[in-house]
Amino acid sequence: MSEVVLSGVVKRYGRVSALAGVHLSVPSGQLTAVLGPSGCGKTTLLRCLAGFERLDAGEIRIDGTRVAGGGRHLPAHRRRIAVVPQEGALFPHLSVADNVGYGLDRAARRTDRVEEVLTLVGLAGYGDRMPHQLSGGQQQRVAVARALAPRPSVVLLDEPFSALDAGLRVGLRHDVREALRADGATGVLVTHDQGEALSVADQVVVLRDGRVIQAGAPTTIYREPADAWVAGFVGDAVLLPAVVEHGSARTALGVLPVAGTVPDGAVTVLVRPEQVRFSPAPNAVTATVLRHDFHGHDALVGLRLADGTRITARILDGDAAVAIGGEVTVHVDGPARALPVDATTGRPAAAPAPLAA
Amino acid sequence: MAVALIPLAYLAVRTAEAGGDRIAAELWTERVGLLALRSLGLAGVVTAACVLLGVGTAFLVTRTDLPGRRLFALLAALPLAVPTYIAAFAWVSTVPRLEGFWPAALVLTLCSYPYVLLPVAAALRGADPAQEEVSRSLGRSGWQTFTAVTLRQIRPATAAGALLVALYVLSDFGAVSILRTDTFTRAIFVAFDLGFDRTGALVLSSVLVALTVLLLAGETATRRRGARYARLGGTRRPVSRTPLGPARWPAAVALVGVAALALGVPAVSLGRRLAAGVSRPGALPEVLSAAGNSLTVSLAGAALTMLLALPLGLLAARAPGPLTTVLDRLAYLAHALPGVVIGLSLIFFGINVAYPLYQTRWLLALAYATLFLPLAVGAVAGAAAQSPSGLEEVARSLGRGPWTVLRTVTLPLILPGIGAGAALVFLTGMKELPATLLLRPTGTDTLATELWTSTAVGAYAAAAPYAALLVIISALPTWLLVARSGLLDKEDRS
Numbered sequence: 001m002s003e004v005v006l007s008g009v010v011k012r013y014g015r016v017s018a019l020a021g022v023h024l025s026v027p028s029g030q031l032t033a034v035l036g037p038s039g040c041g042k043t044t045l046l047r048c049l050a051g052f053e054r055l056d057a058g059e060i061r062i063d064g065t066r067v068a069g070g071g072r073h074l075p076a077h078r079r080r081i082a083v084v085p086q087e088g089a090l091f092p093h094l095s096v097a098d099n100v101g102y103g104l105d106r107a108a109r110r111t112d113r114v115e116e117v118l119t120l121v122g123l124a125g126y127g128d129r130m131p132h133q134l135s136g137g138q139q140q141r142v143a144v145a146r147a148l149a150p151r152p153s154v155v156l157l158d159e160p161f162s163a164l165d166a167g168l169r170v171g172l173r174h175d176v177r178e179a180l181r182a183d184g185a186t187g188v189l190v191t192h193d194q195g196e197a198l199s200v201a202d203q204v205v206v207l208r209d210g211r212v213i214q215a216g217a218p219t220t221i222y223r224e225p226a227d228a229w230v231a232g233f234v235g236d237a238v239l240l241p242a243v244v245e246h247g248s249a250r251t252a253l254g255v256l257p258v259a260g261t262v263p264d265g266a267v268t269v270l271v272r273p274e275q276v277r278f279s280p281a282p283n284a285v286t287a288t289v290l291r292h293d294f295h296g297h298d299a300l301v302g303l304r305l306a307d308g309t310r311i312t313a314r315i316l317d318g319d320a321a322v323a324i325g326g327e328v329t330v331h332v333d334g335p336a337r338a339l340p341v342d343a344t345t346g347r348p349a350a351a352p353a354p355l356a357a
Numbered sequence: 358m359a360v361a362l363i364p365l366a367y368l369a370v371r372t373a374e375a376g377g378d379r380i381a382a383e384l385w386t387e388r389v390g391l392l393a394l395r396s397l398g399l400a401g402v403v404t405a406a407c408v409l410l411g412v413g414t415a416f417l418v419t420r421t422d423l424p425g426r427r428l429f430a431l432l433a434a435l436p437l438a439v440p441t442y443i444a445a446f447a448w449v450s451t452v453p454r455l456e457g458f459w460p461a462a463l464v465l466t467l468c469s470y471p472y473v474l475l476p477v478a479a480a481l482r483g484a485d486p487a488q489e490e491v492s493r494s495l496g497r498s499g500w501q502t503f504t505a506v507t508l509r510q511i512r513p514a515t516a517a518g519a520l521l522v523a524l525y526v527l528s529d530f531g532a533v534s535i536l537r538t539d540t541f542t543r544a545i546f547v548a549f550d551l552g553f554d555r556t557g558a559l560v561l562s563s564v565l566v567a568l569t570v571l572l573l574a575g576e577t578a579t580r581r582r583g584a585r586y587a588r589l590g591g592t593r594r595p596v597s598r599t600p601l602g603p604a605r606w607p608a609a610v611a612l613v614g615v616a617a618l619a620l621g622v623p624a625v626s627l628g629r630r631l632a633a634g635v636s637r638p639g640a641l642p643e644v645l646s647a648a649g650n651s652l653t654v655s656l657a658g659a660a661l662t663m664l665l666a667l668p669l670g671l672l673a674a675r676a677p678g679p680l681t682t683v684l685d686r687l688a689y690l691a692h693a694l695p696g697v698v699i700g701l702s703l704i705f706f707g708i709n710v711a712y713p714l715y716q717t718r719w720l721l722a723l724a725y726a727t728l729f730l731p732l733a734v735g736a737v738a739g740a741a742a743q744s745p746s747g748l749e750e751v752a753r754s755l756g757r758g759p760w761t762v763l764r765t766v767t768l769p770l771i772l773p774g775i776g777a778g779a780a781l782v783f784l785t786g787m788k789e790l791p792a793t794l795l796l797r798p799t800g801t802d803t804l805a806t807e808l809w810t811s812t813a814v815g816a817y818a819a820a821a822p823y824a825a826l827l828v829i830i831s832a833l834p835t836w837l838l839v840a841r842s843g844l845l846d847k848e849d850r851s
Contacts, residue, residue, distance in 0.1 A: 050750070050754050051753075051754075052750055052753075075753070075758075076750065076753040076754055077754070077755075077756050077757050077758050077759075077762075078756075079754075080756065081754060082754050083750065083751055083754040085747050085750075085751060087747075089745070089747045089748050089751050091748060091752075091770075092770070093769045093770055102752065102755055102757070102765075103755030103756050103757070146751075146755070147755070150755060150756060152755075152756075156754075
């Protein structure tokens with residue numbers, strides 16, 4: 001249970017800055033997801049935290065004690081930060097129990113801590129198996145148990161579910177979150193899967209080009225993205241040019257209420273596809289159906305508005321009679337979100353913007 | 358690393374001492390030209406034959422439904438246990454007055470084609486069958502796929518095996534001597550041993566080293582062009598086998614024929630003379646003492662070599678860079694040096710630098726280390742891949758210091774590879790002849806040297822027990838190596 005604070009962390013490989021001044025705070029006892037596209041520096045961030053890489057600038061503190069930066073580099077084995085790598089990386093020559101007990105000292109190995117963490121990850125009684133006798137999901141569970149066993153300050157999870165089947169992934173990530181919670185561990189999960197980050201984390205940190213773009217609760221990140229890029233990265237987004245007057249935005253989808261206080265003028269507003277409803281409401285507009293992607297639990301419908309603007313609607317009732325080429329009436333449920341506009345280009349800002357509080 | 362440099366430094370120093378005129382006088386003779394042509398010709402013929410035989414056999418045992426594949430795989434690899442001089446001796450004692458270029462080429466081919474077979478078989482087993490399937494699905498016939506995809510997949514392995522064979526032939530001493538084929542190694546030994554003509558021996562050695570460097574450079578150049586073929590992600594299915602149909606019986610007969618020539622001739626020849634050799638008065642204690650000597654010097658050599666190879670191999674695997682490449686190449690060069698040259702240079706080293714070592718087994722162990730270090734470094738570096746650095750990072754993140762990680766994770770994982778390397782060094786040490794002849798302490802005879810002494814005076818019956826014991830002892834590490842290569846595994850899922 002420890003708080004981790006990174007300030008101004010820079011890591012360069014040759015002339016490429018993998019991390020260009022990262023400020024980040026990981027609250028104690030919570031699970032923080034570091035979310036970003038591949039190549040954004042998230043694995044480098046994790047390796048710097050673990051102590052496998054030296055910082056070029058900035059510092060990392062755990063519970064106020066500096067572990068890296070300012071000429072100090074506490075080696076990996078003294079940091080009490082355990083990692084769960086992508087492929088689990090179980091020691092192939094050790095049994096499950098010996099893998100889990102690897103980080104424990106001799107006294108702790110004689111207690112029932114090994115069995116305790118194996119129970120936490122749902123593998124009680126598997127101690128005598130060898131790693132190659134386990135399925136991929138079970139191997140990942142053992143890797144999590146191994147990281148939890150010595151009660152480290154922080155557990156780092158490096159895309160631990162990415163190699164698993166979709167079905168297995170969902171079950172495992174919730175079990176792992178529960179195991180971390182039950183053990184009171186502080187966790188950092190690195191992932192490029194926005195669904196994973198939003199569903200398991202207490203805090204989501206969006207990383208791009210080696211910088212933190214936005215940090216906040218999953219709901220905040222989804223509902224109040226810092227910019228158009230974050231909006232599109234964490235979910236499907238309908239971005240519409242709009243003119244704001246007295247708290248209402250005039251758009252191709254009609255006049256929409258805008259969340260928060262926004263000064264009058266031209267902006268881009270964000271509407272989530274699930275806000276677009278098929279119904280004859282007073283402020284409804286007409287749209288032509290372009291495509292219909294059925295996903296089982298819901299469906300995404302591509303629409304073209306009268307002025308040619310293309311938008312997407314998410315409908316729960318997949319059977320709804322939407323004939324491609326046919327006309328429907330839609331309205332927007334709930335407020336739209338105004339996104340900052342880049343003053344020089346007039347386009348939605350893609351650069352770091354003030355956090356939408 | 359200094360170990361690898363001793364011979365090169367020696368050659369440079371002594372050749373410089375001899376002076377230019379003397380060197381020119383030795384060098385520009387018709388004899389040297391003939392020697393060079395014969396050595397290179399022999400290396401070329403044997404390498405080509407080994408590639409044909411090795412690739413063909415490897416394909417038959419890994420990719421077809423040949424009956425008795427695992428037995429044939431073992432039979433095809435076993436010639437590794439037969440030193441060339443024993444094979445040559447077996448042929449000479451079976452077919453009287455056999456000598457010259459072509460018999461030497463035959464014997465060397467039969468002894469060294471496993472050097473191509475083993476890496477190629479491993480590559481054929483490891484190759485991704487999906488690539489061949491893609492080629493077939495794009496409309497290429499089976500034969501076109503074989504030449505356009507399969508042969509290219511195994512090209513790096515074939516080249517590596519061919520290089521080993523070529524180096525082996527250039528530095529071979531036993532077979533060419535017994536079959537009276539004048540090559541560089543034989544000329545060097547004769548110049549040194551009979552004529553005490555050190556300068557002549559040296560100049561010839563230098564030419565041999567130059568040929569070796571040429572060969573290594575050629576291999577490096579082709580490797581750069583050929584690049585490496587990476588496998589791109591994804592899990593791999595086991596290879597599929599080609600049904601041979603009625604052709605399986607001729608194929609099997611062909612393999613039986615090769616095995617009969619490579620293993621049967623030595624076995625029959627040794628067996629016939631064994632009874633007479635063993636019943637010779639006083640034979641048993643002599644053979645046992647020679648076996649003891651062989652075992653101790655080879656074990657000492659293997660231990661010393663592995664000790665030197667461990668840090669080098671780990672460094673090569675973990676910190677690839679210009680320095681490690683240079684170290685790697687230097688070690689290869691020393692390996693390519695013929696045992697005769699290594700022997701000569703270590704005598705010089707023993708007399709002038711480390712006199713306490715001279716005439717001890719330790720100098721011989723050092724010679725083995727010089728000769729076989731690359732084999733061991735390769736084994737360690739290959740084994741280090743069994744312990745990916747990710748595992749070590751996890752271990753460190755769990756609070757274990759570097760030494761504990763080395764002891765509890767790295768070493769246990771690479772131990773089988775180290776064992777294989779040690780077996781290989783031990784095996785090659787048992788078979789080594791020229792350096793052992795030159796460096797053994799006076800009065801210490803090994804199986805190889807006793808065999809050599811007996812055959813030199815035509816005492817074939819007396820030589821047989823030594824040869825038989827040597828082959829039997831060498832067969833054990835050979836079998837271990839073949840088993841580790843996976844060739845003998847049961848069908849992996851089908």
